[in-house]
Amino acid sequence: MTDSQAKPPFQIRVVPVTPLQQNCSIIKAPSGKAAVVDPGGEADKILKAAEEFGATIEHIWLTHGHLDHAGGAEALKRKTGAPITGPHQDDTFWLDEIAAQWAQYGHPGMGENCAPDTWLKDGDTLDLDGIEFNVVTTPGHTPGHVVIYHQGAKIAFVGDVLFAGSIGRTDFPQSDHQALIDSITKKLWPLGSEMQFVPGHGPVSTFGHERQTNPFVGDSVTGYQGAEQKPGDAIDQKLAKRWQ
Ligand SMILES: [Zn+2]
Numbered sequence: 001m002t003d004s005q006a007k008p009p010f011q012i013r014v015v016p017v018t019p020l021q022q023n024c025s026i027i028k029a030p031s032g033k034a035a036v037v038d039p040g041g042e043a044d045k046i047l048k049a050a051e052e053f054g055a056t057i058e059h060i061w062l063t064h065g066h067l068d069h070a071g072g073a074e075a076l077k078r079k080t081g082a083p084i085t086g087p088h089q090d091d092t093f094w095l096d097e098i099a100a101q102w103a104q105y106g107h108p109g110m111g112e113n114c115a116p117d118t119w120l121k122d123g124d125t126l127d128l129d130g131i132e133f134n135v136v137t138t139p140g141h142t143p144g145h146v147v148i149y150h151q152g153a154k155i156a157f158v159g160d161v162l163f164a165g166s167i168g169r170t171d172f173p174q175s176d177h178q179a180l181i182d183s184i185t186k187k188l189w190p191l192g193s194e195m196q197f198v199p200g201h202g203p204v205s206t207f208g209h210e211r212q213t214n215p216f217v218g219d220s221v222t223g224y225q226g227a228e229q230k231p232g233d234a235i236d237q238k239l240a241k242r243w244q
């Protein structure tokens with residue numbers, strides 16, 4: 001048995017939070033030490049879930065600065081002492097808008113603005129009790145969005161970049177549709193078809209399943225052929241198909 005087929009060195013519990021039903025993930029190491037990805041709100045609900053899970057929250061990791069992903073981070077930090085890490089600093093303007101955004105959504109007090117202790121950049125690693133996670137920057141939905149993954153366990157926390165059957169919205173300030181497509185095909189797909197992902201909303205899926213079926217970023221749409229692909233090939237392939 002190779003390392004890549006080994007049992008994941010951690011357990012995951014997903015807790016939907018806020019009226020936007022954001023998938024907050026609790027990642028628990030064998031020791032019980034845990035990281036929480038995207039505590040969008042309802043810190044007490046997350047704490048209760050962690051307690052039932054036997055998890056002690058030591059890290060708070062954020063994929064991006066949107067209200068439903070980062071709105072509960074400061075409250076959770078106050079209750080646990082866990083530092084807040086991520087997203088990339090290009091999402092500062094979103095983190096500064098969280099309280100105002102929740103009020104605009106009709107839920108004043110649901111979340112508060114967030115000032116992370118550490119920003120993330122492309123290629124960073126995150127440590128959970130000796131378990132190493134990798135970080136890639138994935139702009140498009142927001143400019144400072146990151147994806148956190150564990151290669152051996154084949155699991156990625158992708159925030160609002162990719163969903164089962166869909167992709168992130170790009171109708172926000174500083175969103176960029178082409179950047180989002182590039183993030184998915186150039187940063188996520190090369191991680192492998194077997195990579196399972198927890199999206200920010202909705203059910204889990206795998207990159208391979210989305211490459212086959214996703215109406216926005218399926219291979220038949222993007223022309224993506226594999227990890228070896230050089231930049232630009234996707235477009236050539238698309239043209240080739242069109243002119244056949
Ligand atoms: Zn979002």
Ligand SMILES: [Zn+2]
Binds near residue numbers: 022066068069200
């Ligand atoms: Zn979201």
